[in-house]
Amino acid sequence: MSDVGYVVAAWSLTGAVLAAYALRVAVRTRQVRRSLPDDDPRR
Amino acid sequence: MTVGGGVTVGGGVTAAQAGTGRMSTPDTARLLPRRASIALGWGSLAALVLLALFGLWGAPPDAVQGDAQRIMYLHVPAAWLAYLAFGVTSVTSALYLWPRTRSTVWDLLAGASAELGVLFTGLTLVLGSLWGRPVWGIWWAWDARLTTTAVLFFLYLGYLSLRRIPASVETRATRCAIAALIAFVDVPIVHLSVNWWRTLHQQATVFNPALNPKIHGVMAFTLWLGVFAFTLLYVYLLDRRYGLAVLEEGLEERELDAAIAQRVADAPRSQPVGAGHE
Numbered sequence: 524m525s526d527v528g529y530v531v532a533a534w535s536l537t538g539a540v541l542a543a544y545a546l547r548v549a550v551r552t553r554q555v556r557r558s559l560p561d562d563d564p565r566r
Numbered sequence: 567m568t569v570g571g572g573v574t575v576g577g578g579v580t581a582a583q584a585g586t587g588r589m590s591t592p593d594t595a596r597l598l599p600r601r602a603s604i605a606l607g608w609g610s611l612a613a614l615v616l617l618a619l620f621g622l623w624g625a626p627p628d629a630v631q632g633d634a635q636r637i638m639y640l641h642v643p644a645a646w647l648a649y650l651a652f653g654v655t656s657v658t659s660a661l662y663l664w665p666r667t668r669s670t671v672w673d674l675l676a677g678a679s680a681e682l683g684v685l686f687t688g689l690t691l692v693l694g695s696l697w698g699r700p701v702w703g704i705w706w707a708w709d710a711r712l713t714t715t716a717v718l719f720f721l722y723l724g725y726l727s728l729r730r731i732p733a734s735v736e737t738r739a740t741r742c743a744i745a746a747l748i749a750f751v752d753v754p755i756v757h758l759s760v761n762w763w764r765t766l767h768q769q770a771t772v773f774n775p776a777l778n779p780k781i782h783g784v785m786a787f788t789l790w791l792g793v794f795a796f797t798l799l800y801v802y803l804l805d806r807r808y809g810l811a812v813l814e815e816g817l818e819e820r821e822l823d824a825a826i827a828q829r830v831a832d833a834p835r836s837q838p839v840g841a842g843h844e
Binding site: 559 | 621692696810
């Protein structure tokens with residue numbers, strides 16, 4: 524693999540990992556928020 | 567914010583309920599106001615896009631390493647953010663252990679920041695490997711910097727595992743705070759390892775012992791842009807992850823209360839003393 528290949532792999536992987544983490548937190552937050560009753564102040 | 571013993575440290579979050587003997591979860595799932603959090607999210611995204619433009623096209627290729635050096639604009643900020651995240655975990659853990667400031671807020675913040683630290687340390691290791699292959703010719707070496715960073719990764723992975731072991735909130739928070747402070751000892755070792763042991767990894771370019779950064783112009787700007795973008799992203803993700811931790815803790819608390827109420831309702835009523843002896 525050329526140098527450019529390693530660079531593309533590194534930048535793509537970083538973007539994918541960070542996006543996946545942010546998405547996972549957002550989805551899980553929505554799930555837990557829906558599980559709490561309407562009157563809970565944390566919602 | 568009111569914490570155990572009624573000490574106010576500012577912020578509007580009730581932490582320890584005096585008199586109940588039970589730490590409650592914070593009453594708000596936000597560190598930052600909603601608008602600030604949204605602005606931070608978009609700001610970090612814009613900074614990351616700008617970083618990609620400079621890191622992939624704006625900055626010139628390195629005279630020795632060529633294009634492979636462009637991985638530095640991610641690898642170094644990820645490593646610094648790992649230090650920052652574990653630093654925040656240590657400070658918040660110490661604040662939890664200190665009786666005057668004891669609060670569930672610090673425990674949840676410590677856990678959220680440690681998770682991000684593990685994420686950034688993992689990225690640092692993988693990016694370093696992707697950079698090492700074209701430059702050193704190998705994916706991995708038992709070099710001092712690489713090894714101590716791997717140890718750091720596993721130490722905080724252990725910390726996150728410790729947080730998942732079932733226990734009361736107080737027990738979990740106390741043992742995790744102690745573990746976090748012990749694990750943080752490895753952070754200065756990681757940073758200074760390149761000075762203490764001369765192995766494969768290069769010495770510090772910016773924060774070297776002579777405090778004479780050996781990087782200039784657009785390359786230096788792009789590196790600092792990377793640090794700025796990753797820091798914004800860290801603060802944004804910390805806010806979101808902390809919010810999730812508060813919600814999860816609240817849900818667990820409610821489920822526990824419901825289970826106890828159900829158990830009490832299902833228990834056979836005991837006969838009052840003296841009943842049936844009339």
